Amino acid sequence: MSARVLVVDDIEANRRLLQAKLEAQYFTVMHAENGQQALDIARTEKPEIILLDVMMPGMDGYETCKRLKADPRTSFIPVVMVTALSDSEDRVRGLDVGAEDFLTKPVDDFALMARVGALLRYNAVASELRQRQASGLKAGAVEVISDEEISRPSRVFIIDDNPRTSLRMANMLRDDGHVATTLLEAGDMSNLADMGVDILILSISSQSFDALKLCAHFKMTESTRSISIILVCDQSERQKAGKGLDIGASDVIISPVDRQELMARVRTQTRRSRYIDVLRKRVDRGLELSVIDQLTGLYNRRYMVSQLQQVMHRSVMGGKPVSVVMCDIDHFKSVNDTYGHDVGDEVLVELANRLRENVRPMDIVCRPGGEEFLVIMPDTPGDLACAAAERIRRAVASAPFHVSSGSRDISITLSAGVSTITGDQDTMADLTKRADTALYQAKSAGRNRVESIAA
Ligand code: GH3
Ligand code: MG
Ligand code: MG
Numbered sequence: 001m002s003a004r005v006l007v008v009d010d011i012e013a014n015r016r017l018l019q020a021k022l023e024a025q026y027f028t029v030m031h032a033e034n035g036q037q038a039l040d041i042a043r044t045e046k047p048e049i050i051l052l053d054v055m056m057p058g059m060d061g062y063e064t065c066k067r068l069k070a071d072p073r074t075s076f077i078p079v080v081m082v083t084a085l086s087d088s089e090d091r092v093r094g095l096d097v098g099a100e101d102f103l104t105k106p107v108d109d110f111a112l113m114a115r116v117g118a119l120l121r122y123n124a125v126a127s128e129l130r131q132r133q134a135s136g137l138k139a140g141a142v143e144v145i146s147d148e149e150i151s152r153p154s155r156v157f158i159i160d161d162n163p164r165t166s167l168r169m170a171n172m173l174r175d176d177g178h179v180a181t182t183l184l185e186a187g188d189m190s191n192l193a194d195m196g197v198d199i200l201i202l203s204i205s206s207q208s209f210d211a212l213k214l215c216a217h218f219k220m221t222e223s224t225r226s227i228s229i230i231l232v233c234d235q236s237e238r239q240k241a242g243k244g245l246d247i248g249a250s251d252v253i254i255s256p257v258d259r260q261e262l263m264a265r266v267r268t269q270t271r272r273s274r275y276i277d278v279l280r281k282r283v284d285r286g287l288e289l290s291v292i293d294q295l296t297g298l299y300n301r302r303y304m305v306s307q308l309q310q311v312m313h314r315s316v317m318g319g320k321p322v323s324v325v326m327c328d329i330d331h332f333k334s335v336n337d338t339y340g341h342d343v344g345d346e347v348l349v350e351l352a353n354r355l356r357e358n359v360r361p362m363d364i365v366c367r368p369g370g371e372e373f374l375v376i377m378p379d380t381p382g383d384l385a386c387a388a389a390e391r392i393r394r395a396v397a398s399a400p401f402h403v404s405s406g407s408r409d410i411s412i413t414l415s416a417g418v419s420t421i422t423g424d425q426d427t428m429a430d431l432t433k434r435a436d437t438a439l440y441q442a443k444s445a446g447r448n449r450v451e452s453i454a455a
Contacts, residue, residue, distance in 0.1 A: 323420040326417045
């Protein structure tokens with residue numbers, strides 16, 4: 001894994017030391033010797049990660065971090081606070097101002113690589129999702145991730161066959177408001193996925209099972225893959241822990257486990273995995289929102305245009321016809337005027353259902369807007385499309401629409417215009433224009449009928 005790291009420290013010797021360690025692992029290193037410089041470089045160079053000293057004259061690390069996080073141009077760059085070993089309070093304070101992680105001085109090689117590696121892996125996923133979300137956002141799916149959503153108490157499952165250390169960690173977590181379960185209490189881990197566990201704490205020192213094998217198993221199993229794993233190991237097991245990180249564990253804590261450290265690690269891991277979850281859901285929804293009409297569940301105009309273009313292109317290439325049926329509800333304005341807009345909406349939803357039920361699976365039913373609907377019919381010559389349109393017309397006119405608000409039945413009819421592709425010169429605009437003209441003819445000829453424009 002290679003990345004550009006910005007090292008911020010007022011003391012040159014500290015910067016050089018971190019630089020040497022990072023360059024030995026093939027990272028590219030940039031320097032800043034004070035907070036202001038760090039902000040400038042972060043903005044212009046956009047490093048993948050920032051290692052930020054806490055104690056600096058002038059703007060200290062906390063203030064620098066705050067400003068980095070407040071600026072949308074730099075807020076997504078993960079920040080690791082570098083604190084002196086003595087001030088354990090400072091660690092938590094770093095996380096409070098938005099830092100993603102912390103390291104204690106003197107910076108240990110293993111801890112440095114574990115932190116940086118875990119952050120980069122996390123950030124790769126998060127930035128991919130953010131990008132996809134950004135393209136979804138343009139389609140109108142905006143919603144803010146609430147802090148509450150991210151910082152609810154965690155559900156932690158502790159897998160450690162030593163009853164003493166296991167219970168000690170569980171109690172620390174419970175004291176802090178988290179829900180902790182130990183393997184010894186649960187008996188087995190068969191329903192781990194159903195428990196909605198956020199974090200697994202896995203002790204490498206356990207004798208009765210191979211922690212790394214277990215770690216690999218969780219990461220390979222679909223239902224447990226997204227659970228963050230924190231490994232606990234003693235000084236002598238660091239190499240093994242390093243392997244665990246390669247396999248997919250998110251973090252490592254060296255035992256004996258310090259309360260502050262455990263809380264901070266659990267908190268960051270929970271935030272990260274929930275943030276990823278929220279982003280992922282948003283991306284899914286965003287993609288959906290960008291092509292689906294929210295009222296009827298039919299495809300919207302954007303999707304209609306892209307599909308019609310493709311279908312017409314395939315038609316020209318393969319020599320098969322394509323037709324479109326443009327439908328418009330008759331006197332819909334009077335439905336709104338008589339019964340209200342909500343009833344109008346119900347009619348639109350019911351109409352969408354009848355359309356869906358009366359076309360073939362390959363047909364694409366769209367609501368480009370208002371009370372107008374367009375059905376794209378691939379591989380369909382004009383006469384068949386007219387027959388299909390007639391079937392739709394009948395399905396609408398033959399039975400009244402039952403609307404629940406007010407529990408009444410309303411008679412609805414629609415008019416339809418059909419057009420068929422004429423050849424490779426025919427454009428989408430031409431095709432839909434002809435359908436529109438046909439629809440206009442159906443309206444002027446008395447409504448509740450189908451017309452087509454002969455090619
Ligand atoms: P015509 O037979 O000539 O098509 O008459 P019409 O009344 O259906 O046509 P007009 O274009 O005059 O009115 C369409 C109405 O559709 C006006 C508009 O308020 C209503 N409408 C458009 N979109 C929606 C919607 O999403 N919900 C509801 N309830 N009404 C809508
Ligand atoms: Mg300093
Ligand atoms: Mg109408």
